[in-house]
Amino acid sequence: MKIKHLSLVLLTLVLVFGCSTKEKSGKPKIAVVVSTLNNPWFVMLAESAVENAKKLGYEAKIFDSQNNPAVESDNFENLISSGYDAILLNPTDSDGSISNVLKAKTAGIPVFCMDREINADDAATSQILSDNYSGCVAIGIEFVKELKEKGNYVEIIGLVGDNNTWARSGGFHSVVDKFPNLKMVAQQSGNFDRNNAMEVLETIMQANPNIDAVFCGNDAMAMGAFQALQAAGKANKVKIFGFDGASDVIEKIREKKIIATGMQFPKVMAQTAAQFADEYFKGRRIFPQRVPVEVELVNASNIKDY
C-alpha cells in the first residue's frame, strides 16, 4: 500500500515538474516569431532567419503572429515554456509588442528584433531595422522630380500601429510637404495588404478621379494600386511609387509601369539577427540597440543593377 502511495506521489511530481521545467537539449533552440506569413516579404524574412540559424548549427522554428499582438503574446508564452534560447522577432506592433519582449527578457531569453522597431530601448537585446526614413526621403525626392513639383496624389500607408509605417510616411513627407503645389487628396491605411490597398484606392478614386500619383508604404500595396488603376484604365497616367524591392515591382519598374521603390535587404537583417544570437550564446552581452540597414532607391536609371 505504501509503495502504491509512493508511486502515485512520484508520478504526480514527474507530471508537474516534467511539464513546467524547460526542456533543455544540447543544441540551443531559436524561435523566429514573424508578424505575418500572409505577405511573401515576411515569409522570406522568416525563412531566411531559420536558414541562417540552422547554418550556425541551431534548431529553429517559425511562429506566425497573424498581425495580432494577442497571438504574438501566445507565441511568446509557448516558446518560453518550451525552452527556446533566443528569439528573432519581427514584431506586430511597436507598442503592443513591448510587453512580449519584456516577458522573454524576464525569462532570460534574448530578443533580436528584425525589420520592425519597438518603442523601447531597454527591452530587446538589439533591433536590426531597415533605414525606412532615408529610403523614403530618396523616394520623396524622386516623387517631386517626376511630378515636376505639382499635382494631386494619394498616400496609402501600412499598419497604423507599426513604426515602419510612420518612418516611411515621415521620410516621404519631409520632402514632399515642402512643395506646396503637391496636394495630398487622401491618406488611408491599406494595412500593407495588396487587396486592401486595391479596394482603398478604388474607393478614393470615386471621390477623387483626377489623381496624378500614388505613394504606397510597401510594394504589395503598390501592386494593389496598380491593379486598381489598370481596372480604371488609368495605369499609364498615374505614377506609382512603392517600398520593399519586391520582385514583381522590380519587373513593373523595368516595364515602366511603376516609377520607383526602396530596396530593402531582409536577408541581411535575418542573417545579422541570427549572427547576433550566435554571438550571444558564445558570451557576448553588449550589442548596439539599433542597427539601421541601408535602403537603396530603385528607378528606371539603375534598374539594370537589380
Place this chain on the structure above:
Amino acid sequence: MKKKYAYVLGILIVAILGYKSVYFKKLDEVKNAQKENFNFKAYADSIYYKGILKNNNTISFNDLIASMKSNSEKAFKEHGNRLGIGNSAFFMIHSTGKIIDIKDGIYSIADEKNGIIYIDTKYIFGNAIRDASGLVKLTDFKTNSQFNKVSESLNDIIRDKVIPQVIKSVKIGDSISFTGAIKLSKKQNLFKDIIVTPSQIKLQ
C-alpha cells in the same frame, strides 16, 4: 428561466471577448502621440552653429579622392560615417571652384583638379548632413523617429536660412568655397557626377 440567464451570460462573454480581441486607433491619435516635447530646433541650431560650422574634421575633396584611389577601405574607415549596415557612407568635404552653371537649384562647380562637382541647393533633405558630421549618435535618442527629427531640423536651418542668404548674391563666374556632405558607395570606382549637400557656401 435558467436558459435565459445562460443566453445573457453567453452573449456577455462573447461581447467581452470580442471587445478585448480588437482595438482601433485613430490616425490623429497616433500622429499626436508621436509629437515630442524635446526642442529639436534648438538642438539642431546648436549642432549647426557650434558643431558643423566649427568642425575641423572635414576633408578636402582632392585628398578624399586621392585617398579613395589609393586605399578605399581605409578612406571609408577614416573619413566616412555609416550608421549600421550598408554599402555607402557619408563624408564631410570642403573644396573650392568656379560656378559654371546654375539650373533648378543645382550649381555646377568647375574644380581644377577633379572636374565638375555639383552642389544641390534645392533637395537638402535626409540624413546626409547629420551623418556626415558625425556629431549626433544614434544612441543619443530613444527611437529612430526622434533621431530623424534632428536631420529635419538641421536641414531646415541650412535649406531655409543659410543657403538662401548666400545664393542670392552669387552668379555664374563667381569663385566659391563650400563645405558639405557627399555619399559614396563601396561599389563605385568612378568619382564623377558627385553631388554635394551643402552645409555652407562662401563667396571668395
